Amino acid sequence: MSRALLVVPPLVKYTAGPLLGPAMLVGAARDAGHQAEVLDLNIAFIRASGVPLDGARSAVTGDHDKPREALRRVDALFRRQLGLSGEASGRVADPIGSAAFSLELVQQSAERVLESFGASICEALAKQAEPEVVGLSVLFGGQVYWALAITQAVKEVWPRAVVVWGGAHVTAIQACLSELLRAAPSIDGFVVGHAERTFVELLDRLADPARWPASVMRRERQGALVRAEGDATVMPLFDAVALYDRGRLTLPVQMSRGCSYGRCSFCTYPAIEGRYDPVSAHLLQRHVVQARALGAALSFKDSLVDGQRLTDFAAVINRRVRWSACTKLAPSLSWRLRELGERGCDTLEVGLETIVGSSQLSIDKRQSWQVFERALEASTSAGIALIVNYMTGFVNEDSVEARAGVERVAHALRQSGNRGRLEVNEFQLERLAPEAGRSHLRITRTWPWASVCDWEPIERRRLHALVG
Numbered sequence: 001m002s003r004a005l006l007v008v009p010p011l012v013k014y015t016a017g018p019l020l021g022p023a024m025l026v027g028a029a030r031d032a033g034h035q036a037e038v039l040d041l042n043i044a045f046i047r048a049s050g051v052p053l054d055g056a057r058s059a060v061t062g063d064h065d066k067p068r069e070a071l072r073r074v075d076a077l078f079r080r081q082l083g084l085s086g087e088a089s090g091r092v093a094d095p096i097g098s099a100a101f102s103l104e105l106v107q108q109s110a111e112r113v114l115e116s117f118g119a120s121i122c123e124a125l126a127k128q129a130e131p132e133v134v135g136l137s138v139l140f141g142g143q144v145y146w147a148l149a150i151t152q153a154v155k156e157v158w159p160r161a162v163v164v165w166g167g168a169h170v171t172a173i174q175a176c177l178s179e180l181l182r183a184a185p186s187i188d189g190f191v192v193g194h195a196e197r198t199f200v201e202l203l204d205r206l207a208d209p210a211r212w213p214a215s216v217m218r219r220e221r222q223g224a225l226v227r228a229e230g231d232a233t234v235m236p237l238f239d240a241v242a243l244y245d246r247g248r249l250t251l252p253v254q255m256s257r258g259c260s261y262g263r264c265s266f267c268t269y270p271a272i273e274g275r276y277d278p279v280s281a282h283l284l285q286r287h288v289v290q291a292r293a294l295g296a297a298l299s300f301k302d303s304l305v306d307g308q309r310l311t312d313f314a315a316v317i318n319r320r321v322r323w324s325a326c327t328k329l330a331p332s333l334s335w336r337l338r339e340l341g342e343r344g345c346d347t348l349e350v351g352l353e354t355i356v357g358s359s360q361l362s363i364d365k366r367q368s369w370q371v372f373e374r375a376l377e378a379s380t381s382a383g384i385a386l387i388v389n390y391m392t393g394f395v396n397e398d399s400v401e402a403r404a405g406v407e408r409v410a411h412a413l414r415q416s417g418n419r420g421r422l423e424v425n426e427f428q429l430e431r432l433a434p435e436a437g438r439s440h441l442r443i444t445r446t447w448p449w450a451s452v453c454d455w456e457p458i459e460r461r462r463l464h465a466l467v468g
């Protein structure tokens with residue numbers, strides 16, 4: 001038997017509950033007879049910053065149920081302490097949140113974190129039973145600074161512990177991992193992809209490094225990259241739910257990996273999650289029982305739950321818990337919504353992305369305004385909050401047309417009286433997105449710890465000249 005500790009570094013701007021990835025690894029490790037715990041330094045950081053939590057939840061369920069204003073203050077504090085300039089770098093809207101800096105600057109920020117918080121990180125670690133493996137769960141670039149600081153603190157507190165980083169961000173920067181292994185010697189390995197099986201194999205064979213799974217990417221193997229094997233049927237275990245925002249408590253659940261659509265050119269889900277792989281809806285039953293016992297809502301983390309699966313999940317849940325999910329607009333969605341609402345669905349998130357025709361073509365996601373309007377009307381009458389994700393700044397997009405699109409969607413939402421919201425983001429070019437390989441743009445800059453790149457459009461005239 002081996003002992004593992006999974007650590008969540010700040011800052012993930014979410015308070016409503018534990019993260020799924022570490023809980024899956026805990027579930028997989030304990031199933032295999034090992035010991036594993038989660039140390040969530042993210043929620044500890046948020047609570048230590050004095051943000052009032054535990055009040056009433058907002059009007060929605062899921063990722064958007066958060067104390068926004070309070071988290072904005074925590075985020076500002078978090079950024080100040082990193083000592084980095086937050087000025088935009090080319091088209092990268094949030095260099096700090098993306099870790100879009102040189103290796104040296106990121107390392108300097110990690111050292112600042114250690115100066116300010118090293119003693120409290122070490123104290124929090126020392127309260128745990130000594131683990132043989134420490135897993136760092138890194139979802140976003142903004143967690144890298146603390147993850148580096150925590151890695152160094154682990155080596156001080158438990159010099160023999162093996163430190164392995166995983167999570168969506170590690171998968172997203174896979175092209176740089178060899179370089180990062182050389183630059184950050186305290187990191188013993190990276191795991192790319194879903195790691196439930198790899199993690200258990202590592203714990204099983206810990207005593208003999210020569211037999212560690214090939215999917216733990218290490219210096220000793222010259223950074224050879226083998227994607228890890230997941231196990232989506234593992235039951236995640238959530239131990240310390242009392243730490244989270246009591247008024248909002250929400251458990252994550254994921255019933256498929258990958259995306260059943262998988263074509264949007266800006267999106268990295270298919271590359272990060274792998275091919276579409278759903279698990280049977282009947283496995284949802286145990287998650288509903290767990291959430292109900294804890295008085296929690298359920299939030300589906302699937303990149304996309306299609307209409308039929310929403311109906312199947314609603315039948316299993318059948319009002320026992322409040323729940324939320326992401327789905328794709330489709331003509332059949334509107335006639336399903338009443339039943340979903342009756343069976344506890346509180347919030348649906350849809351990626352409308354853009355209503356600008358040329359941008360829809362460019363990103364390969366065509367959706368009609370009429371379908372959106374019908375879904376908005378039906379969700380409002382079913383009492384379901386609709387979160388509408390929208391993006392501007394696509395390659396060669398007309399900014400006036402883009403702005404008009406935002407206004408039109410915002411107006412429709414206001415008129416509908418739906419309690420959901422419009423979330424507008426600026427297009428960011430991700431290394432693993434299909435868009436990064438397209439000929440209408442040129443990547444002008446990358447950073448080793450960042451999944452996003454800077455880019456410039458190739459003018460159509462020049463493109464025509466290039467392709468003859």
Ligand code: SF4
Nearest residue numbers: 259262263264267303
């Ligand atoms: S944007 Fe949504 S629908 Fe498109 S590929 Fe990504 S997850 Fe799938």
